[in-house]
Amino acid sequence: MISYRKELWFETPDRMNFVNITPEIERCLAECGVQEGLVLVNAMHITSSVFINDDEGGLHHDYKVWLEKLAPHEPVSGYRHNVGEDNADAHMKRQIMGREVVVAITEGQLDFGPWEQIFYGEFDGRRRKRALVKIIGE
Amino acid sequence: MISYRKELWFETPDRMNFVNITPEIERCLAECGVQEGLVLVNAMHITSSVFINDDEGGLHHDYKVWLEKLAPHEPVSGYRHNVGEDNADAHMKRQIMGREVVVAITEGQLDFGPWEQIFYGEFDGRRRKRALVKIIGE
Amino acid sequence: MISYRKELWFETPDRMNFVNITPEIERCLAECGVQEGLVLVNAMHITSSVFINDDEGGLHHDYKVWLEKLAPHEPVSGYRHNVGEDNADAHMKRQIMGREVVVAITEGQLDFGPWEQIFYGEFDGRRRKRALVKIIGE
Numbered sequence: 001m002i003s004y005r006k007e008l009w010f011e012t013p014d015r016m017n018f019v020n021i022t023p024e025i026e027r028c029l030a031e032c033g034v035q036e037g038l039v040l041v042n043a044m045h046i047t048s049s050v051f052i053n054d055d056e057g058g059l060h061h062d063y064k065v066w067l068e069k070l071a072p073h074e075p076v077s078g079y080r081h082n083v084g085e086d087n088a089d090a091h092m093k094r095q096i097m098g099r100e101v102v103v104a105i106t107e108g109q110l111d112f113g114p115w116e117q118i119f120y121g122e123f124d125g126r127r128r129k130r131a132l133v134k135i136i137g138e
Numbered sequence: 139m140i141s142y143r144k145e146l147w148f149e150t151p152d153r154m155n156f157v158n159i160t161p162e163i164e165r166c167l168a169e170c171g172v173q174e175g176l177v178l179v180n181a182m183h184i185t186s187s188v189f190i191n192d193d194e195g196g197l198h199h200d201y202k203v204w205l206e207k208l209a210p211h212e213p214v215s216g217y218r219h220n221v222g223e224d225n226a227d228a229h230m231k232r233q234i235m236g237r238e239v240v241v242a243i244t245e246g247q248l249d250f251g252p253w254e255q256i257f258y259g260e261f262d263g264r265r266r267k268r269a270l271v272k273i274i275g276e
Numbered sequence: 277m278i279s280y281r282k283e284l285w286f287e288t289p290d291r292m293n294f295v296n297i298t299p300e301i302e303r304c305l306a307e308c309g310v311q312e313g314l315v316l317v318n319a320m321h322i323t324s325s326v327f328i329n330d331d332e333g334g335l336h337h338d339y340k341v342w343l344e345k346l347a348p349h350e351p352v353s354g355y356r357h358n359v360g361e362d363n364a365d366a367h368m369k370r371q372i373m374g375r376e377v378v379v380a381i382t383e384g385q386l387d388f389g390p391w392e393q394i395f396y397g398e399f400d401g402r403r404r405k406r407a408l409v410k411i412i413g414e
Contacts, residue, residue: 001139001277001414003312005382036141037274038178040314040378044389046329052237053184053229058218062226063233066209071342080334088338091329095339095373097233099328102178102240102378104272106143111270113182132387134380136313136413137274138139139277174279175412176316190375191322191367196356200364201371204347235371240316240378242410244281249408251320275412276277 004032004135007044012125016067016093018060019120021050021131025103026110028133035108037137041118042100044130047090049097049121067093067123090123097121105137142170142273145182150263154205154231156198157258159188159269163241164248166271173246175275179256180238182268185228187235187259205231205261228261235259243275280308280411283320288401292343292369294336295396297326297407301379302386304409311384313413317394318376320406323366325373325397343369343399366399373397381413 006028008021025041041050053059071092072078079088101118104111120131144166146159163179179188191197209230210216217226239256242249258269282304284297301317317326329335347368348354355364377394380387396407 001312003382003413005380005387036139038176038272038314040380042378042380044392046389046391051233053233054219056219058221059226059229062217062219063230066230070208070346079338081330081332081338083334088335091335092339092342095327095329098236098374100378102180102238104143104178104180104270106141106272111143111272113184113268113270115184116182130389132380132389134314134382134387137141174277176314176410189371191371192357194357196359197364197367200355200357201368204368208346236374240318240376242281242316242318242408244279244410249281249410251322251406251408253322254320275279 002032002034002137006133008131009128010120011128012122015125016064017122017125020055020117021120022118025118025133028135032135034105034135034137037105037135039103039105040100040134042132044132047087047094047124048129049094049099050101050131051097051121052101052116052118054115055117087124093123140170140172140275144271146269147266148258149266150260153263154202155260155263158193158255159258160256163256163271170273172243172273172275175243175273177241177243178238178272180270182270185225185232185262186267187232187237188239188269189235189259190239190254190256192253193255225262231261278308278310278413282409284407285404286396287404288398291401292340293398293401296331296393297396298394301394301409304411308411310381310411310413313381313411315379315381316376316410318408320408323363323370323400324405325370325375326377326407327373327397328377328392328394330391331393346372363400369399
């Protein structure tokens with residue numbers, strides 16, 4: 001069994017942001033040489049996500065509006081978590097979008113449908129944060 | 139390590155639909171003979187889900203009403219993604235229900251609690267779409 | 277390949293409750309001796325979750341208020357599932373918080389960011405229920 005690990009670092013310029021990390025994950029796959037197995041990609045922070053969806057700007061805008069409606073940032077004082085913090089909403093947005101994805105590796109490739117792309121989803125940005133890539137297989 | 143892959147195809151007659159795929163996943167397990175390992179089942183499309191819950195018609199009705207409330211289809215023009223598309227809501231519903239499940243395989247069986255069943259969740263149906271079954275183990 | 281399985285049992289005193297199970301998962305890791313691999317932790321019941329977030333009481337309070345708003349328990353009669361049941365809302369809360377987590381194992385440890393903790397999330401408590409820990413690796 002081969003195992004492989006890599007951290008990806010981010011510092012987004014705004015509070016909420018989606019970064020397409022598919023090319024980085026493909027590089028990890030090429031580096032480790034696993035032909036059959038699984039890749040786990042997860043946020044290492046609890047106010048961010050890794051998710052799979054479409055790389056389309058209109059949709060990303062819609063996601064931001066929708067998440068803000070389901071878990072509004074303001075009023076910050078509406079959350080008990082926000083004592084010295086202002087990111088309770090980010091902990092909620094991250095639960096809707098999910099912490100992690102697990103993707104099949106088949107013949108050395110991400111085994112994806114036609115539009116699947118992997119995103120790092122940031123909900124409390126403007127600081128350095130990480131995602132983890134872990135690959136196991138043969 | 140054994141690895142196994144299969145695609146399941148769907149074409150649901152309506153926009154939103156839940157299909158119990160547990161028997162198909164059990165067949166995949168029997169085919170590959172893995173006794174100990176993991177099975178990943180994921181939607182290969184970004185407007186559908188694979189999730190685990192109850193096979194109960196009342197609950198499925200409740201899910202549909204609830205998802206429609208959280209991420210309404212109408213008005214289609216309320217979403218920027220809907221330029222030549224009308225499925226922005228389906229991208230949101232899928233995030234709530236999730237893209238994938240990972241299930242333990244123990245002694246050649248899905249290691250399930252009493253009511254767990256695996257569903258393909260469709261949010262933009264009436265066309266052919268796929269889910270992926272990937273098994274790794276021994 | 278090593279495979280390891282353990283059930284964790286819970287009986288929470290209230291309907292909604294979050295239990296930090298990180299120490300139990302670390303004990304499982306120590307028991308099986310896997311150095312590189314994956315651990316899957318999932319609810320075995322369809323009205324509970326396993327999720328990763330912060331062990332902070334204010335946040336847990338905020339989660340409870342938020343989940344109750346997104347999927348209210350009352351009125352029980354508002355759900356078709358609630359014929360002889362009163363837990364339709366719990367099936368929804370669990371979808372938002374998720375069924376399972378998959379965590380990387382690196383050098384015999386949970387490969388975690390600074391604040392990641394694993395929780396059993398109960399949405400229909402006051403009875404005995406289970407989570408599954410499955411580890412595969414080497």
